[in-house]
Amino acid sequence: DTAVSQTPKYLVTQMGNDKSIKCEQNLGHDTMYWYKQDSKKFLKIMFSYNNKELIINETVPNRFSPKSPDKAHLNLHINSLELGDSAVYFCASSQGDRDDNEQFFGPGTRLTVL
């Protein structure tokens, strides 16, 4: 069984469109994250949620809006897509938001904006 799953795996779209990426974890964790990996493979956190509440919001444009309907899901909606949004987006989860907790990563969603 997949622990952290993301859909879709690939997403190709035009500039200006609105798109969503979904993430689900079946590990029973209460904290979920979104990371962005750019073309140089640099990984940076975007958001984290603990028990459906926003904990971390890292200077991300407000075109990006995370939504957590329950502890097992954290979706990422992106409005007015720009070329610079092209990247691989990873969802992750952990039990609690302590700084020694292991984070489990999903397989990633490769977003290409044309």
Next chain:
Amino acid sequence: AQSVTQLGSHVSVSEGALVLLRCNYSSSVPPYLFWYVQYPNQGLQLLLKYTSAATLVKGINGFEAEFKKSETSFHLTKPSAHMSDAAEYFCAVSSNTGKLIFGQGTTLQVKP
């Protein structure tokens, strides 16, 4: 502010040779440090983590890392490389809010 620097964006070794991937950290508080591996077109998988229990940490797949406070380092090693070890390796430090701050990554190439 916490940060991590990985020395060498690309490391190439022969199969059976020692693997050494370098990581230096900067932190004003005792750090929690992690090594993750990313195989092509996959997510990240935890190799090992340092949480102050022991300075020599053993992980999966024969990897280990040693925390050296005096050198602010957390280098990853494996005595004998396998072809299957070819991947991207990331060192990370955890902040007090649980977010991971990653290094730039090191691509490990293993030659037959």
